[in-house]
Amino acid sequence: MTNTIADVEEADVILVTGSNTTENHPVISSFVKRAASLKDTKLILVDPRRIKLAEHADMWLRPNLGTDVAWINGLLHVILKEGLYDRDFVENRTQGFEALQEMIEKFTPDYVSEITGIPSRQIIEAARLYAGAENGAILYCMGITQHISGTDNVKSLANLAMVSGNLGRPGTGVNPLRGQNNVQGACDMGGLPNVFTGYQKVTDADTVGKMESAWNTTGLSDKAGLPVTEMIPRAHSGEIKALYVIGENPLVSDPDLNHAEESFSHLDFLVVQDIFMTETAQKADVVLPTTCFAERDGTFTNTERRVQRVRKAVHPPGAAREDWRIIAEISRRMGYPMDYKNASEIFDELASVTPSYAGLSYARIEREGLHWPCPKPEHPGTPILHAQAFPIGRGNLHAIDYIPPAEQVNDEYPLYLTTGRVLYQYHTGSMTRRTEGLNERAPESFVEISPADAEKYGLQEGDKIRIASRRGEIMARMTISDKAVDGTVFIPFHYAEAAANRLTNSALDPVSKIPEYKVCAVKLSRAA
Amino acid sequence: MTENQVTINGNPFPVQPDDTILDVARRNSIDIPTLCYLKGATPTGACRICVVEVENARNLLPACSTPAQAGMVIHTESPAVVTSRKMSIELLLASGNHNCAVRGSDETGSFTDFQLGVQAQDHSDRLCPAWGDCTLQDLAYRYQVSGEAFPATEVKYPLESVNPFIVRDFSRCILCGRCVQACNEVQVNNAINFGYRGKNSKIVAAGDRPLKDSDCVFCGECVQACPTGALMEKDARYRWRPWEAEKIRTTCSYCGVGCQLDLHVKDNTVFKVTGAEEIAPNYGSLCVKGRFGYKFINSPERLSSPMIKENGEFRKADWNEALDLVARRFAENRDSHGPDSMGVLTSARIANEDNYLAQKFTRAVLGTNNIDHCARL
Structure with a gap:
């Protein structure tokens, strides 16, 4: 997030898109609901499903799946045509305005309406509402990013914020909501193929030299590695022979699971380190037992870049050990000693090689976490990014054209499928499905369909349904719901026995390599 | 005295715009007891515990909802205030099964008779499960009030426990409204409200249905806000005593909000989770997963030993092996097929320290940049 969570309540207008906030980030949703329901803040919701937040929204725009660039460009079109943009901000803080202007020329409300299904009147009103606000905040989540146009979608939202001057102040910003406790930290720590900690590029010779000297080693590779969505296919082709999987369950969470399973079976050697015998661990040659959050000291970095303490409360079961101890032990046995007494020592080392964390220490975040960048021990942290300038100087406005999703419906696969989570389950369910109460509330998978589609296909509430895509099929119970819109069904991806990812498309965004989980074509039939 | 000051118990204090009397007192560490007041919600003044005496005012005024006006002379523990508070507490104690032993005998019979009556209703021969963790009990102790001043009122509504997380014990509800405010003004889930009228008043979920059949999403904000034993975590009820448990502050391990919470631990087991009220980012709020989704920690399915697969079957191994x-x-593998034939999937679930070592290991030991995690998935 460019801004803080609490900031959301300071906004005059909040635009939420591609985020089922009340189920996926319930506590952030409270900030949004308080602002929208108890204060004067206006809430614009753009989402293909009639999610709970729609009840609190002043406007609900319902786009066709995968048409985000089109509606965002539509808003930009109106904002520029009606002179609602922030001239000062555009002139002083951005570049690329002319190219953007040229691109959005064709995105008239009528043209956008054709692509997105959103009435042109609503495009105009939403543009006026967002750009007319003193402070407008954008919140988004995987509904924006999990598309082949995911990067384009995010850049388009950034265009919208910059053109409206909605950055750098409380109640503004472009705010991705991170779906897992330490996504932000895993990225910050260099758990990515192209960067060391703090987004320092592995292809930069000076950085490589700096890390070699800090780590007392030589010959670090300066060639970017493979993202997960390319590693797995290369296991299939035999280029990747050994895989070390720590705290992940790709055999439920990866797209096009049938293909992913085959890929894993081609590996020569698979090590899985986890707290449960997950679907992925079952395929391993060696399984290493580790600790859960309550059994270890450390830090997580939340969605607002706040680095916070994790503390040991109970002892782990049996021989289970902290992840870092296991990694250090393997490393030592491979001839590279990693001698740390505790997590705090590791934190001090990572802070010393990471400029944005350099001012942080356990002592400083003992009571309350701090937001990076925090370059010096006396620095107060940075709750709001881009207040005076962007790190790159001027912010780039990107001229982006609309491209349709990779897969379209046809006569054989006439319905769109979109996937996501439900309130009571979490990701691949390895924790929540072993927690009785949560399971009682959400025991099994379902396919959510609109009343009109249910009638059209002759399906009843509770029917056992076979759902098939070009890649696989699963069975789930039918739920007829007003949340669903005609032509699109929804299936949660938590349930391994009815894994939605057997159906999903592994087509990738060319830049971020994120799969298009949010759109594929399926057909339904009543199971025999 | 300057214009923008009030006097509390003889000392002057500055007043800021929109201050209530309670705001000024709290800022200056003057203890005015409250019961129904919920930070962040609209003060109602309903319970009258926070009343104070303001010179030249006709009545005692609730500190939580009375604006602090310059020149006010306020007494927070005057005889009139104490008398009023005692009366309020006596009435509350008489309004249900407050069998925490502060109640003596009354004209309806002995404590034993009272306790037997409670037992018939809450199916427990023990004292109130909130004993030692109850604002009403604390107030009764502070003002040395026992429950026999008024006859006990009849308990109208049975206990509700037909959901996995929350027990609603209406016999211990004092209708303070904190849960209603927590639900409607803090979480804005709008699942519960006051229902019926007068002596039939009850906190109801839509249409007076059980929580499990209502709009309730089991965030538990109401449980954390409840000052008595009316709303309790099912798992902690009769199993957890505040002084027996150790509270460990940590960060929630579910979504990316990073809620700060306290794990309440006894015998190496987490029994209860509460939100940290005074700090960002969640200021006490949690969701159902953060508050009630902790049982996986002690699941018998947890991995407790390294395992090695031989001939398609796992067997236990020691760490060294x-x-x-x-x-x-x-x-x-590295030496025969080259570093880039290997990959590491680190995790968005594990700590920064683990991730740091995972990428250091991948780069410095395996010699490849093939490291990623499930941020995209």
């Missing part, structure tokens, strides 16, 4: 095998196979 497992780690030696992993190190040997990684080294062989």
